[in-house]
Amino acid sequence: MPDTKVLINCNVFDGSSPQVQPDRYVLVRDGEIAEIGPAGSAPAPDGAATVDLQGSYLMAGLFNMHTHFSLALPGPLAESVRAMSPHELAFYVGDGARRTLLCGVTTVRCVGEMDHVDFALRSAIAAGRTEGPRILTAGRALVCTGGHGHESSNTLECDGPDGFVRGTRAQIKAGADLIKVMISGGIAGLHETMDTVPLAPDELSAVIFTAHAWGRKVTAHAGPARIIGPAVDQGLDCVEHGYQLTEAVARQMSDRGVSLVPTLSVTRCKDFFDSLGVPAWMQERSLGAASQHEQSYRLALAAGVSVMLGSDVPPFWPTDGTSATVRELEHMEAFGLPPGDALLAATRVPAAWLGIDEQVGSVEPGKRADLIAMREDPTATVSALRTLHWVMKDGRVYRDDSWVS
Numbered sequence: 124m125p126d127t128k129v130l131i132n133c134n135v136f137d138g139s140s141p142q143v144q145p146d147r148y149v150l151v152r153d154g155e156i157a158e159i160g161p162a163g164s165a166p167a168p169d170g171a172a173t174v175d176l177q178g179s180y181l182m183a184g185l186f187n188m189h190t191h192f193s194l195a196l197p198g199p200l201a202e203s204v205r206a207m208s209p210h211e212l213a214f215y216v217g218d219g220a221r222r223t224l225l226c227g228v229t230t231v232r233c234v235g236e237m238d239h240v241d242f243a244l245r246s247a248i249a250a251g252r253t254e255g256p257r258i259l260t261a262g263r264a265l266v267c268t269g270g271h272g273h274e275s276s277n278t279l280e281c282d283g284p285d286g287f288v289r290g291t292r293a294q295i296k297a298g299a300d301l302i303k304v305m306i307s308g309g310i311a312g313l314h315e316t317m318d319t320v321p322l323a324p325d326e327l328s329a330v331i332f333t334a335h336a337w338g339r340k341v342t343a344h345a346g347p348a349r350i351i352g353p354a355v356d357q358g359l360d361c362v363e364h365g366y367q368l369t370e371a372v373a374r375q376m377s378d379r380g381v382s383l384v385p386t387l388s389v390t391r392c393k394d395f396f397d398s399l400g401v402p403a404w405m406q407e408r409s410l411g412a413a414s415q416h417e418q419s420y421r422l423a424l425a426a427g428v429s430v431m432l433g434s435d436v437p438p439f440w441p442t443d444g445t446s447a448t449v450r451e452l453e454h455m456e457a458f459g460l461p462p463g464d465a466l467l468a469a470t471r472v473p474a475a476w477l478g479i480d481e482q483v484g485s486v487e488p489g490k491r492a493d494l495i496a497m498r499e500d501p502t503a504t505v506s507a508l509r510t511l512h513w514v515m516k517d518g519r520v521y522r523d524d525s526w527v528s
């Protein structure tokens with residue numbers, strides 16, 4: 124007998140229009156959305172479980188497109204992550220993945236994880252040995268010798284076009300769904316500035332050519348417009364951070380369909396830095412870039428660049444009374460993205476970028492039942508996600524707070 128659940132008493136944001144469809148039922152069969160219809164006509168197949176969502180708002184599970192479960196910044200807590208044995212690291216990332224799912228994030232895109240622990244985590248989740256979101260991952264991020272993030276085994280140092288070809292192929296061989304490359308310095312590098320141009324043009328084109336030849340997209344850690352512009356011309360698919368865009372480069376990104384994951388949290392996460400013990404000089408440089416970061420994001424929105432939710436801060440991290448994922452979406456809304464568009468930037472748009480929009484990213488018959496429910500209307504403001512109380516992935520309920528009054 125199929126595993127069937129009928130979700131009743133819900134208002135559905137299905138991801139195909141900015142409106143909520145009031146008073147719906149959703150029939151879930153064997154992990155897939157089978158039917159959606161008006162309340163009152165809900166079917167009651169034999170053996171079906173009924174889930175009363177009590178007037179909640181239902182939408183597709185969130186995507187977090189800039190995730191590091193094994194993030195290791197400078198500071199004592201990060202040092203402890205760096206010093207973990209492979210066994211300890213496995214439990215650590217497994218715990219992060221479980222918490223991420225409970226926050227309503229049903230898919231993540233990892234953009235640099237230590238020692239290929241991401242591939243082990245992805246298999247363990249897929250096999251049901253541990254709980255977590257769907258994972259699409261870049262493996263280790265490619266960086267030149269001494270470049271941004273080289274201190275950690277989240278990255279792999281490569282040099283010369285041949286070295287970058289080999290680095291790209293090595294990630295694909297290990298199972299990478301995409302490739303991440305560091306094409307500028309960071310806000311907070313010790314011996315680099317954001318303007319540092321670490322890769323020669325033929326090194327970047329070697330990455331992009333090789334990745335595309337194997338059907339993988341390329342996303343790049345990048346700050347300034349003068350580095351992003353040429354990379355967009357070379358065929359880059361996505362920009363992480365984009366701290367210092369210009370109108371011209373934002374338009375260029377928009378024209379060429381290059382997406383932006385702004386990670387606005389990175390320049391506004393003092394509590395997170397404090398809890399990790401991140402040194403003061405690094406905090407000052409990151410937090411001091413907040414207003415330019417905001418301006419850059421606003422330029423991207425004005426130019427019509429496709430933006431996607433990604434927090435960089437671990438997705439589940441408690442932040443200002445919610446998760447880092449929801450907090451990031453609040454920043455995206457606060458700086459000019461209307462709530463309906465913000466919800467799409469958290470669901471349908473990243474699903475399409477990842478090439479999995481046939482399976483997930485919206486509430487439609489035939490899609491996997493990755494669903495979340497909240498008490499308030501997220502199309503009024505994404506802060507409604509703070510009232511999230513129910514999480515389903517692949518038709519299985521992982522969180523249900525409905526007994527909490």
Ligand SMILES: [Zn+2]
Pocket residue numbers: 189191234435
């Ligand atoms: Zn990152």
